[in-house]
Amino acid sequence: MQTSKVEIEVDTQRIMGTLASPDTGVPGVLFLHGWAGSQERDLQRAREISALGSVCLTFDMRGHAETLSQQRYVTRGDNLNDALAAYDALAAHPSIDPNSIGVIGSSYGGYLAAILTSLRPVRWLALRVPALYRDADWDVPKFSLDRKDLAEYRSSIVSANDNKALDVSRRFRGDVLIVSSENDDLVPHAAIASYRSAFINARSLTSRIISGADHALSTPESQKAYDSLLLGWFREMILGAR
Template identity: 30%
Template sequence: MRVPEWRLMELLDIEHRGRVLRGALHTPQTTPAPAVVLCHGFGGNRAEFGYAFVRLAERLARRGIAAYRFDFAGCGDSDGEFADLTVSDQVEQAVAVLDAVGAHPAVDPARVSLMGMSLGGLTASLAAVRRPVRALALWAPAAAAAAMGEEGAARRAAAIEANGYDDFGGLPVYRAFAEDAAAIDPFADAAGHTGPVQLVVGSNDFVLPPDLIEEYRRLYGDRLDLHVIDEVGHGFETVPAREHLLDLTEAFLAKHV
């Protein structure tokens, strides 16, 4: 049976500091093509919630755009330990992935973009300063991971001191992550990207409250394409919201990559 051209996919492993990052590259029939690297959220994997990254990658391939979705070290099928996860390390991984994807024969190296969900969004915004990317798409970026208030930071530090980790919705946040994040300014450290940016967030998102959205407005100015989806939280938890999310991001990337 013939595989539709928009479902062409190859497993692509990328080495980073002695670890194998495992991922999947979706390619259109016509190459070399523009490409988008997809960065998943904290404790997630390359499929993302509701297989959103799989669906987005297939949509992009239909549009003639390659998409690479991968597991960060310590997540999914990639090498590494989850306890070693830090934002800075994820940024380094994303930069290595950008380089590897840009060098792939199916990809136009001058037309590579980044997108990310939650912690992957924060990671993507910081990696976009390290390598020139055409466009940046952010789903509910977890700026709060590196911009915790004093009360939240004190609570997290106390939990780590008592238990060895802070329990974040059933996932452990270890000392290495907390100490690394405290040294990052999610806005000043992301100020070097000069291309278009899309930011999509749920109106009830506790991870990205209005004050942090305003910081992104100030950071990106008139280059920011902001969308707030009503009545959903951090994971865009309804079928219509997720369909709208995919529609918005597909259109944005198709326009700017």
């Protein structure tokens, strides 16, 4: 397995990423980290999935890591553009099969990953504690969104008719993994149920709850449980596609 640093051009800026790939990698896997996260949390998972015979790309969205100074100003639209630019950089890799690309998103990254499936071909979609946001205020900086209002919104079942991310999920026809945390105080079970209910056209839907885990997977045990779930699911998906 080899790793190499890449610069991804988006709008008038550049964001940093890391490619992990084996010599024989054909499927591609894109990682989207959560709000206030970074690609560092995904690197080990990328290495493990890369070892299955895939090319993985992790990257830092604007407003994070080296561009943290922009966090108060970036919008969901900005970060979606980051995700699209990263997807295109991954798809341009010479070893990639464009019909075999997976996206892994955590929390805010899961929300963006769901929307991305309407704009780029995605075969496998893995969402860990995917966040849910109102369609309104799309161009308002993410940092400025009303957290109390978001908490209330996520605490009730939301229809796919009333939410862009869920409407896109309803039209997705690939394989889906949804992982939730038993003690999540940011993305409650109602929000997870809204996503599960939306994926009515998915080729397959796997849903798992990590017992005792919080939103951030703060304990080594929770991290290990998620790593095992994710790696096992992708092993099944990637090997089953060959």
